[in-house]
Amino acid sequence: MSTFIIAEAGVNHNGDRHLAKQLIDIAADAGADAVKFQTFQADRVVSRHAPKAEYQTQTTDKTESQLDMVRKLELSISDHEVLINHAQTRGIQFLSTPFDLPSLQLLTQQFGLKTIKIPSGEITNAPFLLEISQSAQNIILSTGMSTLAEVEAALGVLAFGFISPMDKRPQRGGFEQAFASEAGQQQLRDRVTLLHCTTEYPAPFAEVNLRAMDTLASAFGLPVGYSDHTPGIHISLAAVARGAKIIEKHFTSDRTLPGPDHQASLEPHELNQLVQQIHEIEQSLGDGIKRPTASEWKNRDIARKSLVAAQVIALGEVFTEENLTCKRPGIGCSPFSYWQTLGHIAAKPYPIDEPLDV
Template sequence: MHRKTLIIAEAGVNHNGDRARALALVEAAARAGADAVKFQSFRADKLATAGAAKASYQQATTGTAQSQLEMLRALELSPDDEEQIAAACVASKITYMSTPFDADSATHLVRRVGVSTLKVGSGDLTNAPLLLHLARFGLPIILSTGMGTLAEVELALGVIAFGYLREATAWPTPADFANLLLDRATWTELRAKVTLLHCTTEYPADPQSINLRAMATLRDAFGLPVGFSDHSRGIHIASAAVALGATVVEKHLTLDRNLPGPDHRASIEPDEMAAMIAAIRDVEAALGDGRKVPAPEEIPNRVVARRSLVVLQPVRAGERFTEDNLGVKRPGGGIPPIEYWSYLGKVALRDYAANEALEP
């Protein structure tokens, strides 16, 4: 039985701060067949300073007149918004997820909204205090690794493991985190709870920047489940990621790519999301179990497509079979061609007409 990839429709901030649009994104994700729809939980004043610059892609999509902090303030969802959106997810039978960007937002998601998994964005791969806070809840964590190195991922895993396995201490040190990774039991805990997402943090990301093989590098380096947070244009690279072993695929969803806002242009619309999910499900089914055996549908075609030993010209009883009068032709089901040489020189036990199948 083929494994099922967790497909997350990343609504992110594509609601533009509008609860009604957020609810419409929930409905669109559910109709498209996504397993989960994910938003972002933050308080702008806790996320950025007034002097924080916008990324170049944000400047291209939202202009330069507004600061990053001002942009983020316009994209906030209130705690009440989040609870209403989560309730809509229950009604639509789709899992609600959100990426928390600060400790208070994370606590609200866990204690009030009741999320079952925490997602960490690539920007917080090195945010050790937040990682520790998230791990203290004991929930599964999906960790995006965009902009990161293997060394930074390892440091993050040390912090997360410490949060899972050690009592709160006032001043944990980098050595505490690193030493914990030397314990084999730590990796058992991490394998059970942490999934690493390969990601290219650019919106949209060009194909030559994707480096899908790095997903396998993460899996080989840490032995954890891996997935892909897809910022590429279109839908085809996500299917390739699944073929390469992604257990999670995350893709930005918008109701309209022409809407104002930082992420709409790098997102896909609902019909494209549905097409991507259908393609992924086909890839999952096509992967199979890896055993090289005939598919049940192939068995009847063996007789049609394979060959058997046949007499090429009339042969009388007592004549010998030779390279001139013995050959292989369709249909199969008779003496297999591998026996060709063992019949050369043998005496025919009865008369054969041309193209008649040889009998044992």
């Protein structure tokens, strides 16, 4: 199964529809499977008192509030329509992360998106998780900043939404029961992918903890991928080699553009490399059966060795450690026969380097 590659445009369009279309083109040209944006109404998501994250103060105006910054990054309904149509034209799946209920409804009801990506910051937003579970066919859940217990609690809400009637009153005990039920577990297996993530921009390599991907897969039995915020592409490649089913990576048209996420994003040529090298890794993983490949068969005789005469051996001479050795090519008697050949009598003369035929 191929790794599903999400090129995360996020808010790197800077509120400019034309730049957003350019990002779709970059993702499509690179061969990504999906391009993902963010859908939100700033006043529903960020309070007037919310501070910026440390990395945002370093990449944007320090005197500007988080709310003012986010307002400039909204995409309108008409923007969404244009971008979804453009993605369809370019043959790439359009995804977006909603951050509020009207945005979720816009994506799932008006535009018919089947897959919803839940960001790490919403993993404890139980009412929103429930709405998503009742609206989306498939869910990708990022788990940055989370403990295993918090991931389980979020999955309980999703399971409850999957299997319960819409009018059933949500409660913590019901979430736990839904998570523990076979019906809930089956729905989770069919519809949810978890993404390991380190929520920092850029994420320090020492805090990546890729082995947590294995922990998530073992704990929940769900497909697991990786949302990568580290510099470069090599950690994403390592995640693919460890079995990531999805890779999500931020990209931009130009890392020097103003805005909160550009500096921690790939540029177009790097996105191209990421997609190409992921596919090369997929090819290299193989089926796990240890056997000579088609290319190796033609090299076996050249690279392996045979028993040969280390010196001239006369007819009737005894084979000894002094007159036998192992040299290429491997077209004669196997070196595994060395010990059983010692002490035998040569049935014919052998010049130096001639393979034995005993």
